[in-house]
Structure formats: structure tokens, C-alpha cells
Amino acid sequence: MKFAVQSRRDDQSNELMELAKSYLTEFGLVLDEEAPDIVLSIGGDGTLLHAFHRYSNRLDKTAFVGIHTGHLGFYADWKPSELEKLVLSIAKKEFNVVEYPLLEVQVHRKHSESSTFLALNEVTIKSPDVTLVMDVELNGEHFERFRGDGLCISTPSGSTAYNKALGGAIIHPTLQAFQITEMASINNRVFRTVGASLVLPAHHNCALKPVNDQQFNMTVDHISMTETDVKSIMFNVANERVRFARFRPFPFWERVHDSFVANE
Ligand code: NAP
Ligand code: MN
Numbered sequence: 001m002k003f004a005v006q007s008r009r010d011d012q013s014n015e016l017m018e019l020a021k022s023y024l025t026e027f028g029l030v031l032d033e034e035a036p037d038i039v040l041s042i043g044g045d046g047t048l049l050h051a052f053h054r055y056s057n058r059l060d061k062t063a064f065v066g067i068h069t070g071h072l073g074f075y076a077d078w079k080p081s082e083l084e085k086l087v088l089s090i091a092k093k094e095f096n097v098v099e100y101p102l103l104e105v106q107v108h109r110k111h112s113e114s115s116t117f118l119a120l121n122e123v124t125i126k127s128p129d130v131t132l133v134m135d136v137e138l139n140g141e142h143f144e145r146f147r148g149d150g151l152c153i154s155t156p157s158g159s160t161a162y163n164k165a166l167g168g169a170i171i172h173p174t175l176q177a178f179q180i181t182e183m184a185s186i187n188n189r190v191f192r193t194v195g196a197s198l199v200l201p202a203h204h205n206c207a208l209k210p211v212n213d214q215q216f217n218m219t220v221d222h223i224s225m226t227e228t229d230v231k232s233i234m235f236n237v238a239n240e241r242v243r244f245a246r247f248r249p250f251p252f253w254e255r256v257h258d259s260f261v262a263n264e
Helices: 011-026 043-055 058-063 080-091 251-261
Strands: 002-007 039-042 062-068 076-078 096-109 115-118 122-126 130-138 141-156 177-185 198-201 204-209 215-219 223-227 228-246
Touching: 002 011, 002 043, 011 039, 011 080, 039 043, 039 076, 043 058, 043 062, 043 076, 058 228, 062 076, 076 080, 096 122, 096 141, 096 177, 115 122, 115 215, 122 130, 122 228, 141 198, 141 204, 177 228
Parallel strands: 002 039, 039 062, 062 228
Antiparallel strands: 096 115, 096 228, 122 141, 122 215, 130 141, 130 204, 141 177, 177 198, 204 228, 215 223
């Protein structure tokens, strides 16, 4: 089995990374940063986002596991003190793989080629200084003309991140779905949006169409880009899925509880 390690690059994460590398090598695993079967992410959820995008071209062949050197994460749910246990389980292949749905976004441009991205958490569409104006289509039918700060389109596992801060629902990652959440929509006698988060199933799609060639900013997880020449942005549940190595049960609602509710 081949492995790679991604570190947040602080001292503690780097130290743990070196330890993980030597343990795993001792157990006969081979360090392969190009084509790993398993990727250990050491840091936070943000570190796992980096690891995901680094290996997003081989998701069907790679399983991820996250160790948190800061607070408990949703993707980074192993404690540093559990490293030895983790290494043993990996060496003995005593783990299950759970799969979570991803969001696919296709940017169709007017004068240049279109591009496709995968998001583990979400895609956001915002306008840097002026009101964002976008037509929203669901399954090819006009739904609303959105005016406001922006829109957040999230995966189920990303629903606990930016989406939650915007008042969106937390979606269990066994559901093949994606969620559209508003950022400060303008609503008055003239302008109207639905004013609630929408949760769409796997066979539905959403298209956003900039009005008046508006320039906007798009983020895909931690990656940010500026777009100027866009005809439409299409969203749907991706065919690809992300795979997490699970060594012990840690149910999603328990992680939600421990991250947001528990105060002990
Ligand atoms: P960051 O600014 O360091 O991350 C913001 C926070 O989101 C961190 O505490 C991060 O956890 C946490 N997070 C990431 N994925 C999560 C998930 N699936 N569930 C719950 N919390 C999660 O930036 P980053 O580390 O590069 O992460 C990029 C992400 O930041 C974006 O995907 C977006 O979801 C999030 N974000 C949130 C807001 C907001 O809540 N208002 C605004 C912008 C972006 P760690 O500390 O463990 O890394
Ligand atoms: Mn972070």
C-alpha cells in the first residue's frame, strides 16, 4: 500500500507528519506523493481540503483520513494521540471506506473554453463591490432573479462549514444532494427571492446566469478566482465521490454535537 501525508505546516503537524511517515514505512508501506492509496491529512479541515484538491484526479483510488492538531474537525476527526493506533489499522488494512457526495460545477464561458471543478465543501459566487445579480434556473426553468451579496452552493459534508454560518441546514452526507443558500438577498416590493435554502436531489441541476455581463468572484472550497466572461455556471451532484477511511464509528450527528453543541 502506498501513502502520502499532508501537513498544515505548523510545528506540531510537521512533527506528527514525520512520525507518521516513519511508522508507516516501518510497517512496510511506501511513501508515494504522486499516487497514494491513502492520504493522511494532519492539521484541520482546511488541511483536508488542500489534500482533497491535490488528489482530486484520482478520487476513486485514494482514501483520506484526517488528524486534527487543533480543534475537532469534520474531516479531521482523529486525535494526535491516536496516531499509533491509526498506523496499525492502516498496516493491517482494518478499516472501512465511507463515501460522501461532491458538488460538480461547470463554468461555461462566452469566448473561452468551459471548465469543470469539484468541491468538497462548497462553491460561492459573490461580487466584490456591487450587488450580485444572477438569474437562477432549476432544471432549465427560470426560478428567480437573485440580487444580493451572493450564493453558496454546498455539499452535504460542506453544510457544516460556510453554509451553516449563512443559516443553511445541516445535511447528512448519506444524502445525495446539494444545497443553495442565499447571502443577504435584497427583498422588497420590486425584488423577490425565495428567501430560504433549497436542497436539490442528485438528478436535479441549478444554473446561474450573470445579468449584464457582471464580473464576479467564485470560490471552490479554499480556492478563489475572478470570472468575467461567463454565460452560465451549472451545478449538480458529481458522479465522483470522496472516500474516507473509517477506523472506528464516529457518527456524523455525534460530530455535529461535539463540534457545535457540547461545551465540556
Ligand atoms: P478558514 O478560513 O481557515 O476556514 C474557516 C473554518 O471553516 C475553519 O475553522 C475550518 O476548520 C472550518 N471548516 C472547513 N470545512 C468545514 C466543514 N466541512 N465543516 C465544518 N467546518 C469546516 O479557511 P480554510 O481552512 O481554507 O477552509 C475553507 C473553508 O472555509 C471554505 O470551504 C468555507 O466553508 C469556509 N468559510 C467559512 C466562512 C464562514 O463560516 N463565514 C467564510 C468563508 C469560508 P479548520 O480550522 O479545522 O480548518
Ligand atoms: Mn483552516
